[in-house]
Amino acid sequence: MTGLPARLTSDGTTSAEGEVINGTFDWVYEEEFDCRDGWDWSPDGKQLAIAIADSPQRLEFPPGKVLYTSSGTGWLGELRIAPQGDRIALVDHTYFGGDATISVVDLNGTKTELTGKFGTIFGLAWTPDGKEIWFTASKETTQRSLYAVSLDRKQRLIYKLPGALGI
Numbered sequence: 001m002t003g004l005p006a007r008l009t010s011d012g013t014t015s016a017e018g019e020v021i022n023g024t025f026d027w028v029y030e031e032e033f034d035c036r037d038g039w040d041w042s043p044d045g046k047q048l049a050i051a052i053a054d055s056p057q058r059l060e061f062p063p064g065k066v067l068y069t070s071s072g073t074g075w076l077g078e079l080r081i082a083p084q085g086d087r088i089a090l091v092d093h094t095y096f097g098g099d100a101t102i103s104v105v106d107l108n109g110t111k112t113e114l115t116g117k118f119g120t121i122f123g124l125a126w127t128p129d130g131k132e133i134w135f136t137a138s139k140e141t142t143q144r145s146l147y148a149v150s151l152d153r154k155q156r157l158i159y160k161l162p163g164a165l166g167i
Contacts, residue, residue: 038050038051038076038077038079039051040079040081040088041081042081042085043081043082043083043084043085044085047061047062048061048062048063049062049079049081049088050063050079051075051076053075056070056071056074057070057074057075058070059079059088059090059105061081061088061107066109067105067107068105068109070093074092074093075093076090076092076093077090077091077093078090078091078123078124080124080133081126082104082126082130083126083128083129083130086106087104087105087106087107088104088105089102089103089104089124090102090105090124091103091121091124091135092111092113099119100117100118100121101113101115101116101117101118102115102121102124102133102149112151114133114149114151114155115137115147115149115153115155118137118139119137119138119139119140119141120137120142120144121135121136121137121144122137122144122164123166124167125167127148131150131151132148132150132151134146134158135147135148135149135167136166136167142164143162143163144164144166145157145158145160145161146158146159146160
């Protein structure tokens with residue numbers, strides 16, 4: 001690490017102004033994808049997990065090592081590396097719409113789906129001990145609630161309020 005900006009991928013294109021935009025899905029409105037971050041740093045700050053916005057999309061950790069490839073019509077978002085650094089949680093959309101699940105991918109590339117489908121998921125975070133993933137989601141409306149899911153697929157509602165909650 002030099003402390004200087006560095007391009008991590010060699011594919012894709014640059015903006016009309018010649019800028020390379022990395023990590024944040026802002027080439028379309030974030031709200032269109034229900035996604036803000038296509039990257040996350042490892043707990044030690046030395047490696048980066050990235051979602052490559054191709055068709056199909058890929059999860060790479062570190063950049064250049066493909067761990068998971070989405071379905072041809074799906075997309076990945078909200079990447080979060082576990083506190084132990086041994087797996088990556090993500091929102092896995094099965095097609096270019098809102099339906100999505102919370103999944104984890106281990107460092108061998110094995111994907112485990114932890115939840116059923118939600119109509120919308122926006123934001124997720126690991127608990128500090130790495131035993132649960134907290135996320136905001138809704139089954140059928142835009143009124144997202146706060147949920148938790150464990151690695152053994154036990155899901156619970158933490159908080160519900162009228163409105164669109166997001167973490």
